Amino acid sequence: MVKEHHDHICWGGGHHHPTHHHLILQGVTAGYGAEPALENISFEAECSSTLALIGPNGAGKSTLLNALAGLLTPWSGEILWNGAPLAEHRHEIAYLPQRSEVNWQFPITVRQLVEMGRYPAVGIWKAMCRHDREIVDKAICTLGLEDLQNRQIGALSGGQQQRCFLARALAQEAHILLLDEPFTGLDVPGTKALASLLRSLSAEGRLVIASHHDMATTAQIFDRALLLRRRLIAAGPVAEVLTTDNLNQTFKRV
């Protein structure tokens, strides 16, 4: 049983979140081959919210995440964070890979995984100072991984593994959390626990963006949604976006 740990999360360090912390996409077109996987996407998102990217397979959810993560340069359009290109704020972004993409046998402990989050701050050679270690400790505590921190990551449950990566994102002090299908493969209690975690992380001023495929749970987990089918179908509060009409447009068979 995964416990809920959102009640004692606090994100210190003097971070303020004035209302102008927002992400703006303006006419973003991106793709891999000759055809764009995303066409002319424009939307705004503010911190302190959770945003679900919803669409059928091949709708461009991963492409959008990759573009936000800086793994893919858009063909055209702009991605702005607080008015400046997001690419200039790389340390602000934490990317959480899909669980099936991670090599869980990798010889690394929970703590070492979380410490990786300090890389943008400490760089290649600098030793981790006390400040860094405290941040790592705090991230581990926040996600309730204290007792597991010296375990190899393969020896954890699915929910615990998910929390390890969230802890790494916290250690990175990232403002924007990008998650690729985080709820895939979680059972009902696991889904509930992760959902409340994501909500509390956003309540502290982070912007959580996740691709998601389960319509039934969207409203319980996220407060905003973005329907995608290569083009933007709709974006906004979940209740307004998930209308029958919009969903039909997004998922209709061609």
Place this chain on the structure above:
Amino acid sequence: MNEFLQFLSEPLAQRSLWACGVIGFSNGFVSALVVLRRSSLQIGTLSCALLPGIALAILVFGLFQLSILLGAVLAGLMVGLGSLFVSRTSRMDHDTALSVLHTTAFALGYIILIGLGLQQKVDDWLFGNIMSMGDADLWIAYAIGAVAVLSITALQRPLLIFLFDPRSAATMGIPTRALNYGIFSLIILVLVSSLQAVGAFLTLGLLVAPAATMYLLTDRATLLFWGGGLIGGLGAIGAFFLSYPLGWHLGATIIVVLGGVFLLAYVFSPRYGLLRRRGK
């Protein structure tokens, strides 16, 4: 026994012993990269692909250590990058393209070597011959080992993040493409040094078994490098002392010893061994 001691006092034997230790260590050290990257079969095909480069280099420049090194690096790059290119520009997956290219390259290399009248040498390239290593060869092996240990140790932090989670590494600003090419080049360098010791066919064992053994023993990635180096170096030295009295081929003995050590860890590792899991 006396005969063996007398053999040991010869410079040839001492040079071989040093070579075993150095080549074993640097291969074992770098083997951690191969194991963590889970790309051992690709590396295996690469080692055979070095042969035509070596053959061509001999054809053009004659039998010099440096030209052989250069030829091997070029051939490795051409087959490695060529297979990537073929898989990107056709419907072939990378493994298939690599298989076709490396066997073709290997066959070509074999034909050239025989055409050059180097039949006796061919055995050495395929299975290695440490006894034929000269002083210059030994120095090159030292240099390659030093480059491997220094570069991996210096870049360990970004390297481990990259090996574990390349996409997050890229978002953290780690130059993943440069690291990828760096790893590739380092592996080719080490392959060239082990080619002399154990030959094109067996070099994969030297570049995988040491860290694979450590993989069964530890949960700490850094130990994979140093432990792999120690297992590789000590294993090769142990094989040297075994091969003479038994009359076994030295290169083959090195691989057999490393394989044996791996099997021991597979069965008896306190953490991940077969016996341990059964007992649970």
